[in-house]
Amino acid sequence: MxxxxxxxxxxxxxxxxxxxxxxxxxxxxxxxxxxxxxxxxxxxxxxxxxxxxxxxxxxxxxxxxxxxxxxxxxxxxxxxxxxxxxxxxxxxxxxxxxxxxxxxxxxxxxxxxxxxxxxxxxxxxxxxxxxxxxxxxxxxxxxxxxxxxxxxxxxxxxxxxxxxxxxxxxxxxxxxxxxxxxxLTTVPRGVAAITGMDALSHAIESYTSNQAQPITEAFGLYAIRLIGRHLRPFVARRADLNAASHMMLASTIAGAAFIWGRIAAVHAISHPLGGRLGVAHGLANSLLLPVVMRYNVSTNYEKFRDIAVALGENVEGLSLREAAERSITAVEQLIHDLEIPTTLTALGLHPSDDELDVIAKEAFESGMTSANPKDCTTADLRRMIEKIR
Ligand SMILES: [Fe+2]
Structure with missing residues (x-):
């Protein structure tokens, strides 16, 4: 901006x-x-x-x-x-x-x-x-x-x-x-993991959105940092009140970020994925977040480097591009550590090509991709969906 x-x-x-x-x-x-x-x-x-x-x-x-x-x-x-x-x-x-x-x-x-x-x-x-x-x-x-x-x-x-x-x-x-x-201390482990990924999606999507502005960026980046530090311990032990407190705040701060900073391609696809295939919202976002980040990373290496650093990555000695790409591997590692499946097949879902075409079309028609930092056609969205098949 x-x-x-x-x-x-x-x-x-x-x-x-x-x-x-x-x-x-x-x-x-x-x-x-x-x-x-x-x-x-x-x-x-x-x-x-x-x-x-x-x-x-x-x-x-x-x-x-x-x-x-x-x-x-x-x-x-x-x-x-x-x-x-x-x-x-x-x-x-x-x-x-x-x-x-x-x-x-x-x-x-x-x-x-x-x-x-x-x-x-x-x-x-x-x-x-x-x-x-x-x-x-x-x-x-x-x-x-x-x-x-x-x-x-x-x-x-x-x-x-x-x-x-x-x-x-x-x-x-x-x-x-x-x-x-x-x-939060009574939340089941799996719910804690995927809802945490929903919060991370709000924070990253609003931070990198084309509607981001200084206040939403401050909220988004801080929420990413809190999630990077506290989601793993929270999922491991929900009774850890320190981790729960930070995750509670991260979720609300990320929510405040996306009121104005907006959410984009991850959520555009995750809604029809939920509507058509019944994939839980946080889980759908978790599947899509690394794919969408990889699609968007070249639009703003500085911001994606910020995300990598906020997630605790050491980017010293890396080129700007390498540092930015670390944000994606950091999110993938987080998903791995939280033991969240990464494909529809792993969830036991085998949608047809036609069903995925409809999801891509609905994702595009939702209008949510208008905040994505990189333009998306229906074909672009369809390719992203193919990557989580
Ligand atoms: Fe969400």
Whole structure:
């Protein structure tokens, strides 16, 4: 970015409450915003971990009314959102809590749209198409990856089209995010690994995007450094509160980076890969990240060298190009160390050429590649997909 010729905007609209056991302050935070009855969107994993019970007892002891929906599924659908909207209205709620991974938070965001905007949610796909701002949301992430606790995005699945649609709007910023690293300590190892790779994808995509600007670059690069240092120990032992704390912050900081810095080809492909083949979001990003980095590296060797250094690589004595390419091998080594599969075949998936053609076409049509530092045609995207086959 040329700071003499170019201009940019940046805003973070969510109040962040960080701290180990910060969840205990939920009743105080709800009172501060004057909510009378909250609907909690969450999933069975949060029930099983005991974290929901903890939140419900906190609210009950404080005399705060709530209604809980625990049936959020991975890749939440439009139908689930409409169902929860009805529960929200029937139960007379006036605010939402999204507690869990990206699916629970994105469901809460979808409900917030549906409560005050009539009709099929598909009409709001894309950027800034939502006319009315819905009820406020408190987000309580229990994975370190999505960034949805602070972003303006929700991703909902349209089963009719086997399609994961992105809705982006200023109305989707949470009012508050409670970042309590203690909540990460019950995450299963595999989830910790792939959600961490989602956060790394946000950080690297926003840092190298053609929409990057000084503030998002600062956020993105710092998040890459935190992930480089703390993802391995966190995945190895989720009860390591120091590692969990840094990963919690890395995830939110990477989320803040991509609100304005945007995400690009990795996410453009990973959404249809999830919609068509059911590959979990973080896993799809992990498959694609090194491939997309290799495609993009020549656009900005300095930035990719920064990534290598942030990931802990020693680049002394290397040429700029060699140092930049170290960022890719560093990410590959990280994926290897986290024992994440690197191909669709390794996941037991054997899509046809036609299916992969459709995924490439949908990736291109998503418009997300417009932030990629190197232009991508559908054929370019198709070649990237072939590399993870
Ligand atoms: Fe993501």
């Amino acid at each position: 040329n700071l003499v010729l170019d201009s940019f905007e940046f805003g973070l609209h969510t109040q962040i409450y960080y701290g180990v056991n910060k969840i205990n302050e939920l009743p105080t935070i709800i009172r501060k915003y004057n909510y009378k009855k909250v609907l909690i969107c969450t999933d069975k994993g949060i029930v099983q971990s005991g974290n929901l019970k903890r939140v419900e007892s906190l609210l009950s002891s404080a005399g705060i009314e709530f209604f809980t929906f625990t049936e959020v599924e991975p890749d939440p659908t439009i139908e689930i959102v409409q169902h929860v909207k009805n529960l929200y209205i029937e139960n007379g709620c006036d605010a939402l809590i999204g507690m869990g991974g990206g699916s629970s938070i994105d469901t809460a965001k979808g409900v917030s749209i549906a409560v005050v905007n009539a009709g099929d949610l598909t009409q709001y796909e894309g950027k800034d198409k939502i006319p009315n701002k819905g009820p406020e949301i408190i987000t309580i992430p229990t994975t370190a990856g999505t960034g949805s606790e602070v972003t303006h995005a929700t991703v909902l699945k349209d089963n009719k089209r086997h399609y994961k649609m992105g809705i982006l709007s200023q109305h989707l910023h949470a009012k508050a995010a409670i970042l309590d690293p203690q909540l």
